[in-house]
Amino acid sequence: MGTLLLKGLRKEYGTAVAVQQVDIDVGQGELVSLLGPSGCGKTTTLRMVAGFIEPTQGVVVIGGRDVTGAPPYARETGMVFQSYALFPHMSVAGNVGFGLEMRKVGRAERDARIAEALDLVRLRHLADRLPRQLSGGQQQRVALARALVVNPAVLLLDEPLSNLDAKLRAEVRDEIRALQQRLGLTTLMVTHDQEEALTMSDRLVVMEGGRVRQIGTAEDLYENPADTFVADFVGRCNLIPGTVEGGALRSRSGDLLPCDVRGATGDATVFALRPERIALQPGAGGSGVPAKLSNILYLGAQTEYRLELGGTTLTAIRPTPSRADPLHQLKPGDTVSVSWDPVAGRLLPV
Template sequence: MKSLELVNIRKEYGDAVAVDDMNMTIRKGELVSLLGPSGCGKTTTLRMVAGFVAPSAGSVLIDGRDVTHRPPYERNTALVFQSYALFPHMSVAQNVAFGLEMRRMPRAEREAKSLEALRRVRLDHLAERYPRQLSGGQQQRVALARGLVLNPDVFLLDEPLSNLDAKLRAEVRSEIRGLQQALELTTLMVTHDQEEALTMSDGLVLMAGGRVRQSGSAQDLYERPADAFVADFVGRSNVLEGRVEGGSFRMKDGTALPGTAVPTARYYTLRPEKIALTSPDQGVPGTLREVLYLGAQTEYTVLLGTTPVTVIRATPGPDDTLARLRPGDPVGLRWNSADARLLDS
């Protein structure tokens, strides 16, 4: 396994900039997620690493070697698509062995390697089936095996879970992470799903509009978002707009929020799980608008003035006073002002 480095990488399509001077490093054996909304340049970045798209500027380094102008087959990367892209007329084993055939590996060796890769994803017993005879999750595991069998220096995954339902997604998610760690695969995974990125990655790169907005660990992005976009995109956050008057932050409707604020602050961001729900005399007073039971947790929407604020708490037991709250009830919100982040932009 090798490291991957992107240096001022850029891609223009006519006048449009799909990827704008992007920098990123993945250390050997680490999984980094490239996260961001649809159209922000994630797939383009991945394809520049694989060599299917030529950058307009900048360079791609694999283990320090500049491969920017090398064709895909000289890079030893493996790209797994969201659509699986399996060959329908080939058996599972033939699909997995296909890349090795392209590399002119002898048949016996090909078959042994392909079976070994299928064993890694626990599908060796289905080697003779055809893709249409497999479930979506199994097809995605075949696609993973087809990448693994190449013993790639850099493993590239483009939204590998987005065609799977919620339960399978969780399963394949831990399967990918397990394999990636066991084989110490240097991996760049593209996703638009922040939960996927937070749970699977050693590092995250959050993009928007072709640019990196923030990179770091899951904790960095979650606890110390660089701006309101990051706070809103990574995890859930209340992003309350307003301005600072006399040292305290006031929302647009005039409601003052606790904590000291720098004069330039425009947004007060606060995670839903950092807010406690109490009686109106014990916190910032508001009105309960909605209660959503989510099983282990309950989500409350509280109006502070005219602004809805989301609060997430462990679901109260039947004897808890919180269990008796109904929409329309007056409530108070309390939080540690250190948990709020005031942002300029």
């Protein structure tokens, strides 16, 4: 069965450390995403799993077998590259069957497996075309078929949707996820796109500076981030440094903000509050905190409000109000009443 275990994985380039002490356990049929900014070590980690980069330390175990020193073709992995890496002079069928040919699979079996793989991605009718005769989405699906045709124990995806436009990206994203679930493929994916990771993954691994910052489901990371980096990287978040005072947070600018302190004392902390958890009412009345609107950004289905609470700056995101809603009449410079449930935010270490 296809499982993947990375234990103590580390990669050094001279004195520079690209990946340090990565421990990840991917279960059978699970899709786990490595998520993080450019240069965080996620692609280096994926390439160590594939066998294209030799780790400085640590082990890679696939299906219970230590493959750390094995060449790429002996690892039972299939990889979809960011650039697709299709051979321009080969037909679709030739590209898909290349890995089988390198493995000395007989012609009859090779043809049958190519047809089966192309059926999976709905491209059998384009088997004789060259890559340049295909759209970007079709090329991506050919690359996926090439990875699937070798019956991999683990599927590796390196930014598989980054070269597609936004609409096509959403369509292909859903196709890949549905196919991965239907086939029960153990999958490790690299992405820097939050929406892509949140919608496709069973679990996410947030990386920064070569380290793993947190592992969990999308809900875990969004609702209970381990630190300010995760809170800020996974979704939008207001991060307000301050100290606990009584049952509230005293911000550095001196504002007293409601929050659930949960036994915290006066030590320095950061209050993390998601923008969609903030409610607005026109005017300074009500039970909320008065704030001044510094800007309003229309985002279609949602509207973003930039707020000044004394010396504290906040961003609120609300469903775009209808014309009959009093919020529709707001403009920069207006005063509003701002409120949130004290348990909606989290106190995080500095």
